[in-house]
Amino acid sequence: MEPIVRISGLSHRYSTSWAIRDINIEIPRSGIVGLLGSNGAGKSTTMNILCGVLTPTAGSVTINGIDLSKEPERAKQEIGFLPQTPPLYMDLTVDEYLVHTAILRSVEKSQLKSALEEVKERCGLTHISKRLIKNLSGGYKQRVGIAQAIIHHPKLVVFDEPTNGLDPNQIIEVRGLIKDIAAERAVILSTHILTEVQYLCKDIVMIESGRIVFADTMEAFDNYIAPHSMLVVMENAPPAEALLAIEGVIRIETLTEKQLRIYFNGDRSISEAVVLESAKRGWRLRELNMEKNSLDETFAQLSRISN
Numbered sequence: 541m542e543p544i545v546r547i548s549g550l551s552h553r554y555s556t557s558w559a560i561r562d563i564n565i566e567i568p569r570s571g572i573v574g575l576l577g578s579n580g581a582g583k584s585t586t587m588n589i590l591c592g593v594l595t596p597t598a599g600s601v602t603i604n605g606i607d608l609s610k611e612p613e614r615a616k617q618e619i620g621f622l623p624q625t626p627p628l629y630m631d632l633t634v635d636e637y638l639v640h641t642a643i644l645r646s647v648e649k650s651q652l653k654s655a656l657e658e659v660k661e662r663c664g665l666t667h668i669s670k671r672l673i674k675n676l677s678g679g680y681k682q683r684v685g686i687a688q689a690i691i692h693h694p695k696l697v698v699f700d701e702p703t704n705g706l707d708p709n710q711i712i713e714v715r716g717l718i719k720d721i722a723a724e725r726a727v728i729l730s731t732h733i734l735t736e737v738q739y740l741c742k743d744i745v746m747i748e749s750g751r752i753v754f755a756d757t758m759e760a761f762d763n764y765i766a767p768h769s770m771l772v773v774m775e776n777a778p779p780a781e782a783l784l785a786i787e788g789v790i791r792i793e794t795l796t797e798k799q800l801r802i803y804f805n806g807d808r809s810i811s812e813a814v815v816l817e818s819a820k821r822g823w824r825l826r827e828l829n830m831e832k833n834s835l836d837e838t839f840a841q842l843s844r845i846s847n
């Protein structure tokens with residue numbers, strides 16, 4: 541099936557420096573894709589181009605098969621966008637603001653009332669319809685921001701750092717809402733918060749220094765960088781020097797008298813050398829566990845690879 545978004549050879553230069561270079565991404569028609577990267581990696585630039593807010597220096601974007609540069613109005617009809625700072629009018633009530641955004645998004649007059657009621661119900665806003673936006677909590681303001689992004693039933697919704705500045709309860713609520721919204725359309729979630737991606741996304745695209753450094757499933761991300769430490773338990777654990785003498789071992793961390801963490805370079809076959817050496821020297825190896833990288837480590841290592 542044709543992806544909902546096809547980004548090809550996308551590059552953008554602000555005055556003298558390139559913010560993104562040769563970005564290629566395809567977004568499937570359902571599920572949440574996480575766009576991950578450190579601050580300044582190029583996420584917002586990519587999102588702004590995708591949402592038609594910024595014209596790229598090079599490359600193309602099609603949305604639902606429509607070329608964004610050739611038919612911007614039609615292409616943008618297919619997208620809902622929640623930028624980092626929601627575009628709210630503080631002096632309007634929730635109803636007034638949502639009607640205003642629905643008209644901007646070309647929702648037909650005859651559909652206006654039902655679109656408004658549906659989106660308020662969806663986002664838990666019905667009971668605060670008449671409240672001024674400026675008097676709402678951060679969590680409710682964000683819900684109004686989400687409501688404006690979906691009121692016209694777009695096939696793709698883009699969220700840029702949607703839980704920024706929210707308290708832990710509000711974060712859980714907004715995440716639940718995003719999950720719910722993604723049940724029937726494609727969602728792109730741009731963030732530098734790894735747990736957010738881990739919780740919500742099936743697929744990840746990671747950008748660093750303006751280039752894609754990883755694009756695959758969450759599971760593949762989890763396994764991407766080979767582990768470089770193992771935890772061992774030995775009844776007669778030797779002094780660190782004896783373990784450091786094994787080729788590839790670079791550091792020993794002594795945890796208890798019998799438990800050690802061995803850091804190594806190279807591949808997993810080093811575990812065999814540890815087993816053999818233990819048998820030869822009577823260290824009485826009881827347990828050996830390869831340690832998995834945490835997602836944070838993978839993120840940090842991918843960030844370093846790009847620099």
Ligand SMILES: Nc1ncnc2c1ncn2[C@@H]1O[C@H](COP(=O)(O)OP(=O)(O)OP(=O)(O)O)[C@@H](O)[C@H]1O
Pocket residue numbers: 554555558559577578579580581582583584585586732
């Ligand atoms: N208007 C601008 N003029 C000049 N340079 C810019 C402009 N906007 C962004 N940049 C630069 O382009 C690069 C990418 O920025 P971008 O905002 O896309 O990154 P980001 O991944 O969204 O980061 P953040 O999470 O901090 O928003 C950065 O080096 C940034 O300094």
